[in-house]
Amino acid sequence: MASLILLNKPFQVLSQFTDRDGRRTLADCISAPGFRAAGRLDFDSEGLILLTDDGQLQQRIANPRHKVWKTYLVQVEGCPSDADLEALREGVDLKDGRTRPAKVRLLPSAELQGLWQREPPVRTRLSVPDTWLELSIREGRNRQVRRMTAAIGCPTLRLIRRSVGDWSLGTLQPGESRTVSVHLPAAARERARKRSD
Secondary structure: OEEEEEEEEOOOOOOOOOOOOOOOOHHHOOOOOOOEEOOOOOOOOEEEEEEEOOHHHHHHHHOHHHOOOEEEEEEEEOOOOHHHHHHHHHOOEEOOEEOOOOEEEEOOHHHHOOOOOOOOOOOOOOOOOEEEEEEEEOOOOOOHHHHHHHHOOOOEEEEEEEEEOOEEOOOOOOOOEEEEEEOOOHHHHHHHHHHHO
16 A cells, blocks of 8 residues: 655645755645655646655656546636647647647636635736636646647646546645555556566
8 A cells, every 4th residue: 555645736836845946845835754756747837746655656657658647727828719729639749749639628717716826826918818728638748738738829827737647636725735545456566566676
């Protein structure tokens, strides 16, 4: 049995426990000796980050080979067209190659009720509307979601990871966490052990 901490990482917090430059880190949110992040979340992104004390579970979550779905709430500048959304669903061309097909839908304002305010707030431009999307991907390139929305002409203003695989934020507010137990099947543990030998 492995332990997994689900943490709502606030805006402008590093996905690590130390920083030589004095920036805020996970240590400002939680004390978790022996736990490491399973995957990263950008400094300027918010939302779910998973931490575990089990190296095999960390690999199952973070390694792109396992194609774990990650779902984001994305506030973008402008109003993506149906063709823009379809491009995201089919895969867009980035400098490091074409992305895998994503799942994407427009988010109605009713689904954003209860969303916390970011500090500092997102800049607003009265002359340019913004739109919220729900976007799910199965890969994890550097700043991928931001690059994908930029590729369709709608820069990302705010990015919140809602879920990773079967785990989701639920009602966690920024800086809050909860711990769950995870049972890895014996076959998965054996495969992981053989890879490490």
